[in-house]
Amino acid sequence: MHTADRKPVKNFFPRFGKGPFDFQVDRARRLRYKGPAMETSFRTRLLEASADPCDERLALLSEALPHVVTKDPAGLSWIAEFSSLEKDRRRVWASIGLRLWDMGKLKWRPPAPARSATSSKKAATTPVTDWRDLWSAPVSDLKGCGPATTAALSEAGIVSCADLLFSLPRGYLDFRTVVPAGTCEEKKPQLFFMTVDKVQRIGRKCFAQAHDDSGVMQLMWFQFVPGLAQLLRTGAELYFIGEPHFHNERRQLVHPRVLAERPLGVGVIYPTSTGLGSGQFARLIASALTRIPDARTLPAEVEARQELWPLREALACIHRPDETLTTDDLRRLQEGIHPAQRRLLFEEVFGLQCAIGLRCGLAARFEACRVDADRTPEFAAVFGFDLTGAQRRAITDVLGDLATGHPMRRLLQGDVGSGKTAVAFVCAAHVVSTGRQVAVMTPTTLLAEQQFRSFSAWCRHFGWQAALLTSDTPAAVRESTLALLEAGKIQMLVGTHSLIADRIQFADLGMVVVDEQHRFGVDQRARLVNKGGAGLQPHLLVMTATPIPRSLALTVYGDLESSRIDELPPGRPRVATSAHTTKTQKKQALMRFARAVSGSEKGFVIVPLIDAVEDPERASIDVAVDYISRQFPELPVGVMHGRMSLREREPVLRDFEEGRLRVLVATTVVEVGMDIPDANYMIILEADRFGLAQLHQLRGRIGRRSAPEAECMLFGSAKPTDEGRQRLDWMVRSSSGFELAEADLDMRGPGDVLGGKRQAGLFKPAWIRNIELLQIARAEARELLVRDPDLSGHPDLAFVVRTRFGEDLFDESGG
Structure with a gap:
């Protein structure tokens, strides 16, 4: 083609600045x-x-x-x-x-494309020289952490390099030991060397069988990886890594890793919540380990006295165990008792104790209303019954705090029906007698209504006014209540979370009582405490019918003094508890329940759901009411659940209290605040799905007066889990809330006991069982705070305490 012929065509390619023939050459070069x-x-x-x-x-x-x-x-x-x-x-x-x-x-093997000067190569990152900078260094700075990986880590709450380093392994696997298929352990990662017997592909699924000299293993992949086809052939001798599951006599591996060559050293297994594979996660960890600067997150004298590993070496050992690790050291890592893990465990508990100590120190700087006179006999006379010895001891503890002139912070523990409300009223009455107001906050409207009925009746004897404030309170009543409260005309205000609203202002708040305190976070308690007036901080009394295990009392509730009501009022019947899992057992129990409530007794039927629309396969109010009405048409049945308003609940409760209703079918809304003295029978459907603490609370709704007998019948679900069966066994075996609290802690862990996401710890399942370490860390932290009350001499430690356990532990109120 002539040059003259090319010129006109060239104008059609202004973006490239080349002719069509040049463009074809460029295209060929790119395809190359x-x-x-x-x-x-x-x-x-x-x-x-x-x-x-x-x-x-x-x-x-x-x-x-x-x-x-x-x-x-x-x-x-x-x-x-x-x-x-x-x-x-x-x-x-x-x-x-x-x-x-x-x-x-x-x-x-295609050649690597040449990178231009403007390619997406990561810019050199600034080395981390200060420990505190590690918490702000983004994971995207690490080699191999692109946008997709960064997003996946962020979704799992891992944003900084420090977040990554403290995302600890969930287990270890010794690649130096090949486990025989016939003697393997269930649900534990292990390495196997087996010969493939047969392979069957069904769509994207793959099923195979392999064996060694000791036995046979079934292999399953529900999302088959195409690359496995190259390895998984009949007769191939391969290494498999996975957690066996036993089904009768069969052993199965689901989605095992398959390797042609034997892995070396010790494998580290990370949680799968990030969506990344253990290998990719381990590579990011290895990159982050190189960035750890020198840090003094524990005082040098504490490290030496407790013989603790340096932090950098501890993290390196936990994340990248050396190939020369002894079998004994590997066992310690797997059990969570290795010295490297003890270092991190001690640091966590020590930091928490420092945070608690700082809060206690702040609270001690404030003043609160002082109560000098003990008027317990006068205030307790309104009950019509004598206080137990445990109730009197608890009141004495509280009055001792009120006499100091500093804000009280006390936890009152008492089993279901032990009389905590009476103790709270006597203590509140002492504060009201000084001319100040009291707020009582409960987690549910039903409990608020119950507490209001008790408190208002007792207040009338002394000419005090009590008021109720919940989400069901009409607007006109709410406005008048707020005005009277601000004017100081209301002495006791009972309510739910509504009490922490900004609009609610007290004339002179002297005391806050929080009932069922485990339902509230630190922030919610602090917001109510901050409503104190006249330059004084209110006293705080938190109550729970869910006993706090000793380990948690030493840690997350360590800023609260503790009192226990460990005896019940005389004459209370022991509630017999039975578990029923078969249809025959449930039918017999239901007949016994019907006979009892057909006479002079009343009973509850507790269901997990309100209506069948939520889950047609599970028990609901609709299903339970329909069944009882058909089987026992002579029984008057009422219904109660959380969607009902106060106007709808009141007539049902009144009819049940006065005997016009013999059976109340309800959800767990009756767990707290339901006081029907002559209700002595209860059936809980799908009881194995509830936690032990909740089951114990529900059982506490019956047997609240002298009676020949009271019985709680626990109906298991169609397919209860092993843990569900354990809960039923514990409920049948024990009636002690303190024993059940310890058992519940062992089974479910402490949960978010600090009440805030930022406060979640690294080693909760470990430290809650290590009383000795808790006591040592508490003593060391208290000794340090005596010498350095605000941790100004330990900046790295102060930073860790604030970052790890949340700024709300340092709030100005001390609440």
Whole structure:
């Protein structure tokens, strides 16, 4: 084509600044570096050379040959022959190469694309020289952490390098030991070496069977990885890594890793919540470990006295165990008792104790209303019954705090029905008698209504006014209540979370009582405490019918003094508890329940759901009411659940209290605040799905007066879990809330006991069981705070305490 012919066409490509022929050359050059295109080109060159092995075509093959890879001996020999290739053998050599290519024994490895100066290469990151900077260094700075990986980590709450380093392994696997299939342990990661017997593919699923000298293992992949087809062949001897599951006599591995070569050293297993594989996660951890600066997160004298590892060495050992690790040390890592883990465990508990100590120190700087006179007999006379010895001891503890003139922070523990409300009223009455107000906050409207009925009746004896404030309170009543409260005309205000609203202002708040305190977070308690007036901080009394295990009392409730009401009022019947899992057992129990409530007794039927729409397969109010009405039409049945308003609940409660209703079918809304003295029978459907603390609270709704007997019948679900069966066994075995609290802690862990996401710890399941370490860390923290009350001399420790356990532990109120 002539130049004159090209000029007009060139105008159609202004974006490229080149003619169409230049563009075609650019396109060919780009295709040259694309894998599939170059593979086709290489085969074509082999084909052309086998037809005409001229020098030009051999030169093109020579240029491409460095990018051809093979592990096959014939392929390696073919590549090696090229350097000494005779001219008369060129055609045969090219033909052999073409056959090897078509047999898949030669593979193309495309060259790495050249990076331009403006490529997406990561910029060099600034080295971390200060421990505190590690908490702000983003994970995206790490090698191999691109945008997709960064997003996946962020979704799991891992944003900084420090977040990553404190995302600890969930287990370890000793690759130095091959476990026989016939003697493996269930649900524990292990390494196996087995021969594949058979393989069956069904769509994207794959089922296989493998064996060793000790037994047979079933293998399953529900999302088969295509690359496994190269390895998973009948007769192949392979290594498998996975957690066996036992089904009768069969042993199964679901989605095991498959390796042709034996792995070395010790494998680290990370949680899968990030969506990343353990290998990728471990590579990011290895990169983060190189960035750890020197830090003094524990005082040097504490490290020396407790013989603790340095932090950097501890993290390195936990994340990257050395291949020379002894079997005993590996066992310690797997059990969570290795010295490296003890270092991190101690630091967590020590930091928490420092945070608690700082809060206690802040509270001690404030003043509160002082109560000097003990008027307990006068205030307790309104009850119509004598206080127990445990109730009197608890009141004495509180009055001792009120006499100091500093804000009281006390936890009152008492089993269900032990009389905590009476103790709270006597203590509140002492504060009201000084001219100040009291707020009582409860987690549910039903409990608020129950407490209001009790408190208002008792207040009338002394000419005090009590008020109720919940989400059901009409607008006009709410406005008048707020006005009277601010004017100081209301002495006791009972309510739910509504009490922490900004609009609610007290004239002079002297005391806050929080009932069922485990339902509230630190922030919610602090917001109510901050409503104190006249320059004084209110006292705080938090109550729970869910006993606090000793380990938690030493830690997360360590800023609260503790009192226990460990005896019940006389005459209370012991509630017999029975578990029923078969249809026959449930039918017999239901008949016994119906006979009891047909006479003079009343009973509850507790269901997990309000209506069947939520889950047609589970028990609901609709299903329970329909069944009872058909089987026992003579029984009057009422219904109560959380969606009912106060106006709807009141007539139901009144009819149940006065005996017009014999059975109340309800959800767990009756767990707290339901006081029906003559209700002595209860059925809990799907009881194995509830927690122990909740079951104990529900059981506490019955047997609240003298009676010949009271019974709680626990109906199991269709397919209870092993843990569900354990809960039923514990409920049948024990009636002590303190025993059940310890058992519940062992089974479910402490949960978010600090009441805030930022406060979640690293080692809760470990430290809650290590009383000795808790006591040592508490003593060390208290000794340090005596010498350095605000941790100003330990900046790294102060930073960790604030970052790890939340700024709300340092709030100005001390609440």
